Amino acid sequence: MGDSSTPDWHGALARARAHAPFLARALDRQPELAALLAAGEGEAALALARSHSAHPDTGVALRRERLALAAALAVGDLAGAFPLARVVAELTAFADRALERAIRTAIAERAGEERTDGFIALALGKQGAGELNYSSDIDPIFLYDRERLPRRASDDPGEAAQRYARRIVALLAANTDEGYALRVDLRLRPASEISPLAVPVGTALAHYQGQALAWERAAFTRARAAAGDIAAGEDFLAQIRPFVWRSQLDFGAIEEIRVLTQRIRDSYQGPPAPGPHFDVKRGRGGIREIEFYAQTHQLIHGGRDVTLRVRGTRHALDALAAAGWITPENALALGEGYDRLRSVEHRLQMVNDRQTHSLPEGAALDQVARLDGLADGAALVAELTALTARTAAIYEQLIGAPEAAPVPVAVASDLAHELAALGFEEPETLAERIESWRDGRHAAIRSPQAVAAWDRLAPALLKAIARSDDPPRALTRWERILESVPSAITTFRLLVARPHLIDRLVAALTLAPVLADELARKPDLLDTLLDRGALDLPGDIPAIAARMRGAAVREDYEALLDAIRVITGEIRFALGIQLIEGLADPLDIARALSRTAEAALDLAAQATISEFAAKHGRVPGSELVILGLGRLGGGALTHASDLDIVYLFTGDFSVQSDGPRPLGATVYYNRLASRVSAALSVPTAQGALYEVDTRLRPQGNQGPLAVSCEAFGKYQREAAWTWEHMALARARVLFGSERARAELDAVLKQVLQAPRGQAELREAVLAMRAEMARHKHPGGPIDAKLLRGGLVDIEFLVHYLQLRGQTASGAPLGESLPQALNPDLAVAIGGLVEAGLLPAEIAGPHALMSRMLVAGRLLAPDGREPSPGGARALAKACGHTSYAALRDAFAAARQQVAQAWKQILGTDILASEQENPA
Numbered sequence: 001m002g003d004s005s006t007p008d009w010h011g012a013l014a015r016a017r018a019h020a021p022f023l024a025r026a027l028d029r030q031p032e033l034a035a036l037l038a039a040g041e042g043e044a045a046l047a048l049a050r051s052h053s054a055h056p057d058t059g060v061a062l063r064r065e066r067l068a069l070a071a072a073l074a075v076g077d078l079a080g081a082f083p084l085a086r087v088v089a090e091l092t093a094f095a096d097r098a099l100e101r102a103i104r105t106a107i108a109e110r111a112g113e114e115r116t117d118g119f120i121a122l123a124l125g126k127q128g129a130g131e132l133n134y135s136s137d138i139d140p141i142f143l144y145d146r147e148r149l150p151r152r153a154s155d156d157p158g159e160a161a162q163r164y165a166r167r168i169v170a171l172l173a174a175n176t177d178e179g180y181a182l183r184v185d186l187r188l189r190p191a192s193e194i195s196p197l198a199v200p201v202g203t204a205l206a207h208y209q210g211q212a213l214a215w216e217r218a219a220f221t222r223a224r225a226a227a228g229d230i231a232a233g234e235d236f237l238a239q240i241r242p243f244v245w246r247s248q249l250d251f252g253a254i255e256e257i258r259v260l261t262q263r264i265r266d267s268y269q270g271p272p273a274p275g276p277h278f279d280v281k282r283g284r285g286g287i288r289e290i291e292f293y294a295q296t297h298q299l300i301h302g303g304r305d306v307t308l309r310v311r312g313t314r315h316a317l318d319a320l321a322a323a324g325w326i327t328p329e330n331a332l333a334l335g336e337g338y339d340r341l342r343s344v345e346h347r348l349q350m351v352n353d354r355q356t357h358s359l360p361e362g363a364a365l366d367q368v369a370r371l372d373g374l375a376d377g378a379a380l381v382a383e384l385t386a387l388t389a390r391t392a393a394i395y396e397q398l399i400g401a402p403e404a405a406p407v408p409v410a411v412a413s414d415l416a417h418e419l420a421a422l423g424f425e426e427p428e429t430l431a432e433r434i435e436s437w438r439d440g441r442h443a444a445i446r447s448p449q450a451v452a453a454w455d456r457l458a459p460a461l462l463k464a465i466a467r468s469d470d471p472p473r474a475l476t477r478w479e480r481i482l483e484s485v486p487s488a489i490t491t492f493r494l495l496v497a498r499p500h501l502i503d504r505l506v507a508a509l510t511l512a513p514v515l516a517d518e519l520a521r522k523p524d525l526l527d528t529l530l531d532r533g534a535l536d537l538p539g540d541i542p543a544i545a546a547r548m549r550g551a552a553v554r555e556d557y558e559a560l561l562d563a564i565r566v567i568t569g570e571i572r573f574a575l576g577i578q579l580i581e582g583l584a585d586p587l588d589i590a591r592a593l594s595r596t597a598e599a600a601l602d603l604a605a606q607a608t609i610s611e612f613a614a615k616h617g618r619v620p621g622s623e624l625v626i627l628g629l630g631r632l633g634g635g636a637l638t639h640a641s642d643l644d645i646v647y648l649f650t651g652d653f654s655v656q657s658d659g660p661r662p663l664g665a666t667v668y669y670n671r672l673a674s675r676v677s678a679a680l681s682v683p684t685a686q687g688a689l690y691e692v693d694t695r696l697r698p699q700g701n702q703g704p705l706a707v708s709c710e711a712f713g714k715y716q717r718e719a720a721w722t723w724e725h726m727a728l729a730r731a732r733v734l735f736g737s738e739r740a741r742a743e744l745d746a747v748l749k750q751v752l753q754a755p756r757g758q759a760e761l762r763e764a765v766l767a768m769r770a771e772m773a774r775h776k777h778p779g780g781p782i783d784a785k786l787l788r789g790g791l792v793d794i795e796f797l798v799h800y801l802q803l804r805g806q807t808a809s810g811a812p813l814g815e816s817l818p819q820a821l822n823p824d825l826a827v828a829i830g831g832l833v834e835a836g837l838l839p840a841e842i843a844g845p846h847a848l849m850s851r852m853l854v855a856g857r858l859l860a861p862d863g864r865e866p867s868p869g870g871a872r873a874l875a876k877a878c879g880h881t882s883y884a885a886l887r888d889a890f891a892a893a894r895q896q897v898a899q900a901w902k903q904i905l906g907t908d909i910l911a912s913e914q915e916n917p918a
Contacts, residue, residue: 009040011373012079019371022353026071033068037075042082045072046090053097058105059171062098063178069094070134074350077343078371084339085314087346091132096123098172098181099140100227106167110160111150118148119164120201120233123226124188124219129311133342135349135356137183141190141223142168142198145232158196165197183355188219201236208240218295220244221302222311242553246303264288274384276361280341280348285388287345287357289395290338296398297325304527306550313338330394337391344384347372359384418459422466430475434458437482444481444488453492460499464506469869477509477516484520491523494530501529507580511870512858514639515576518569521687528570535578537592538571544599557611561679564600565686571596576639576858582876586854587826587847590636597637598734600689601626601645604679605735612672617659619668622651625709625744626676626735629696633730633823636850638857642691643680646731647673647706650740669706677705696727709740713747717754722764726799728752730823752821753805753814762905765800769793782874782890783863784852788909789894791849793901794842798828800905801837808836826850842900845893851878852890 013034016023027034036045049068055061073090076082082090099121104114125139126132144161151160165186172182186192190199190207208216221244225233265284270277272284281287294316301323302308308319314335321331347368348356359365365377374380416431424430438454440446445454465474482488495502505526508515519525528534538544544567551563575592578584605626630644631637649669656662663671677692697703698715707715716728731748733741769792778786785791802821805813813820813835820831829846832838855877860866866874871883880886898910 007040007042007076007079007081009037009042009075009079009081012075012077013038015078015371015373016075016350019367020074020350020352023071023074023350026067027075030068030071033071037072040081042072042076042079045076048072053101058101059174059176059181060178062101062172062181063176066094066098066181067179070353074134074346077346078373084343088126088131088133088342091134091136092127092130095127095132095138095182096226099123099138099168102168102171103164103228105171106164107150109167110155110163111152113150115150116228117150118145118232119150119161119198119228120144120225120236121227122223122233122237124223126222127226128222128224129313131312131342133349134346135183135353137185137355138172139185139188140226141188141204142186143201143204143233143236144198145201145229148229148232158200161198161200162196169197188216190216201232204236205239208243212243217244217299218292221295221298221309224311245309246299270358274359274381274388276365277358278384279358280345280384281357283388285337285390285392285395287338287341290334290341290391293334293395293398294320301325301530333390334394337387340387341384344368344372344380419462419466422463424466424471433479434462437479442482443486444483447487447489450487450489450492453489453496456496457492460502461495461506464502465509468506468510469867470510473867474506474509477520480516480520481523485523488523491526494526498530501526504529504577504581507869508577511580511867511873512576513861514858515573515580518573518576522569525569525573528574529577534574535583537575537578537584537588538596541595541599541602544571544596545603548599548603557607558684560603560607562684562686564603565684565689568596568600568689569687572639579855579858579877580873582873586851586877587636590631590638590850590854593637593639593641594632594635597632597641597643597690598628601628601643601680601734605676608676608679609672612675613659615659616661616663616668616671617657619649619651619655619657619665622649622655622665622669623737623740624649624669624672624676624706624735625733625740627744628732628734629727629730630693631730632734633732635732635824636854638854640857640861642693644693644696645734646694646697646712647676648709648712648744649706650709650736650743653708653711665708666704666706670704673706696724709744709747712744713750716747716751720751722761722803723768725751725803726765726768726796729799729802729821729828730825732823749814749821752802753812756803756805758804761800761803765796766905766907769796779862780860780864782852782856782860782865782887784849784856784890786863787894789897789901791846791853793897793909794829794846794849795825797838797842797897797901797904798825798832801832802828837904839896839900839903841896845896848878848889848893852886 013027017027027037033045033048036042036048046069049065049072052064052068053061055064069090073082073087077084077087100116103116103119103121107116107119108114120143122128122141122143123138124141126136127138127140132138142161142165144157146157149157149161151157155163169184169186173180173184186197189195189197190204190212195203208220220237220240223237223244225231225237264282268279268282270279270283274280274283279286291313294313297320298308298316305323305325307323308316308325310316310319317326317331317335317338320326321328345357348359350371351364351368359377359381360368365380369375369377369380372380374383415435416427419427419430419434437445438451445451461478465471465478468474481491495505505519508519538547548564548567549560551567552559553563572593575584575589579586579589605624609624625648627633627646627648628644629646631641632643632645647669649665651665653665655665657665657668677694680690681688681692694705695701697705698707698712698720716724728748728751733744736744772792773788776786778790783790802813807813807816817831817835819827820835820837822828822831826843826846829838829843833840833843852874855874856863856866859870859874859877865871866883875881875883875886878886878889880889894910898908901907901909
């Protein structure tokens with residue numbers, strides 16, 4: 001083991017000649033190369049090795065280059081001049097060059113041209129990972145495109161492709177007087193037992209998209225287009241990416257790797273610990289187990305975390321540690337262990353250029369150790385014993401001990417006894433119900449694998465349900481999940497692998513009907529809770545939009561709409577869990593829900609505009625503008641919020657679009673607006689997204705869906721009702737260029753700050769609130785929105801003062817305190833307090849009731865009394881120690897709002913209130 005800071009070239013040459021017959025012969029055959037190495041000219045030696053590629057005979061060129069490269073890299077490695085990463089990179093680069101030249105030669109010999117269009121060589125295994133070792137074979141997959149493959153006119157494409165494949169293998173692997181270039185193993189190709197050596201692209205796609213086995217997924221984590229038609233190879237890999245990197249967290253991968261590991265260990269005939277005949281690749285704690293450790297984590301999490309989609313084992317370990325999926329300590333221990341084991345593997349192969357991984361015995365073991373720079377074989381064995389014990393222990397933390405066959409939940413009588421001990425009512429009836437879940441009635445628990453996974457999960461899940469506030473409700477909602485999904489095996493395995501999620505699942509089932517319904521539709525939402533930072537608030541709008549774009553499995557319109565729905569659903573679900581567990585302030589959750597909706601709106605609008613323009617072009621000098629109102633305009637959505645939006649467009653309404661099917665501007669933007677609404681609301685394969693409400697547009701449902709900004713301003717100035725102006729107080733431009741935003745902001749400012757008669761405004765506001773009270777009744781005793789003295793009354797007060805437009809001193813409100821006109825009600829209240837128009841005490845009731853509304857949409861829908869657990873969660877979310885304390889605070893807050901209402905508008909809103917206490 002040399003020190004890279006002081007390479008020992010002479011010592012390395014001496015050890016190579018003394019302990020590695022293959023290297024000694026290689027040096028004797030290449031005296032010029034040996035002289036360069038003796039002089040410490042490692043880079044010159046590598047350049048000399050590469051110069052052999054100039055030989056006109058491909059077979060000769062590749063074999064001479066390989067021999068020279070093997071000798072130069074080996075001595076440089078032993079000298080400490082070339083680190084492991086450099087060695088494997090050089091070997092991989094040679095394999096890529098050799099494969100490329102062999103392909104070109106094979107095609108040229110048959111077709112008379114060296115182009116490689118339509119012939120693809122994918123590198124898998126260590127070549128794909130960039131980690132090829134001294135005597136490794138390469139594991140390519142040859143694919144071909146029947147339409148583009150170069151061939152003789154008389155050749156069938158399939159026949160030509162097989163000729164090329166056979167010739168490529170011969171050029172690389174045949175033993176000649178010059179030796180061989182690369183051993184080639186084609187057994188990783190699709191259905192290798194029946195398929196030809198080169199497989200049509202379409203056949204391969206069909207295989208990976210519907211028939212491939214689990215081990216093939218792991219193999220393709222390292223795949224890359226290495227030679228031939230690189231662009232076509234990269235396109236193929238992009239098409240099978242969803243097969244390799246599944247969007248669901250794949251805890252079935254753990255079971256598959258566990259089975260594979262056990263099979264390898266059972267078939268391994270060598271000793272269990274380092275010593276003679278121990279296999280550094282397949283033995284316990286060896287190279288393969290470290291590779292499996294990295295690949296398993298990549299397969300589980302890489303579908304959702306794109307930073308894990310790296311090829312090399314060291315790179316994968318580093319990425320997993322950086323993303324928080326494994327500890328830095330484990331990453332370092334496994335990484336250093338991997339490098340050392342790979343170096344020992346190289347020493348074993350340098351001796352006689354054999355593809356071996358086993359430690360020899362006796363003098364041969366001493367020879368390997370001394371080649372490495374150690375005193376003897378005992379020193380090497382001692383080092384490997386400590387190293388493999390450490391790596392095996394880490395690996396076994398992942399896979400655990402081999403699992404015994406699962407014990408069935410039990411016959412109904414035994415299960416009834418268990419359920420009675422847990423405190424369930426009517427345990428005999430419940431036991432029969434639970435046992436019926438395993439009889440094939442539900443598709444989710446029909447396969448033997450699903451039954452086994454359920455039997456492992458059931459005891460822990462039933463215990464958690466028994467501890468909940470409402471076990472019957474939790475069981476009913478769980479059963480609804482089983483009834484609604486075709487397979488729940490991934491969910492079962494996920495919960496077994498991460499038992500802390502069981503309590504979160506039960507909380508969602510028991511406390512939050514909205515979350516329970518979402519889980520019934522998409523149980524894989526539980527996956528989101530394993531993401532690093534899943535229980536943190538999402539980032540800003542660009543970050544959320546980037547996450548949505550990154551989730552698209554293809555680069556097309558439908559895939560993007562699906563991705564928007566997937567990520568929106570994941571964020572909404574994670575925010576719901578944060579809320580019911582009291583991990584975030586409901587006000588922050590409301591803002592995060594709004595940011596998510598804005599990101600979805602922005603992406604959907606951009607994509608829809610591009611799709612629409614492909615047919616109809618664009619309207620010159622014009623663009624779509626989207627105005628958000630209500631809670632969306634105020635930037636504070638709940639889990640139950642619709643999107644209140646108004647579609648507008650800039651420019652001249654008489655202009656036509658410039659596409660192949662031109663439309664007039666008004667028709668153009670009305671159709672486009674309808675498409676954007678559909679992109680946001682129509683269910684796709686990933687479900688629905690939002691309800692879009694456009695009734696706040698000019699003339700409501702009777703008016704066109706989209707109008708020009710000029711027409712909008714004219715309507716608001718001349719024909720709009722007072723309630724429409726109140727709605728505009730929470731309007732915000734969500735989509736449009738800076739120029740368009742400025743144009744519309746000017747219209748909003750002009751409308752909101754227009755002079756109004758205060759008496760007429762007051763009467764209109766009182767009449768509107770009375771009309772709302774007659775038609776919209778509170779849903780329950782904690783309806784923070786509709787109960788008098790609640791949020792609606794605060795909003796009416798704020799909008800009345802905003803439209804009145806003057807500070808207490810009579811100055812124009814918009815000029816002296818523009819924040820008082822902010823669409824965010826909390827900001828506006830602060831501005832109105834500063835203007836002397838609202839009592840300072842009103843901010844507290846607004847914040848409390850806003851928290852109650854956001855949290856209540858999950859825990860107490862429509863203001864109804866929540867369950868005991870829901871009541872505790874609601875109180876915690878709103879900053880109170882008990883539900884009783886929250887009720888008292890809510891009552892006091894309503895009184896404060898009523899006092900402010902009476903002070904400003906002169907009526908007593910609580911005096912005549914007739915509440916239904918139910």
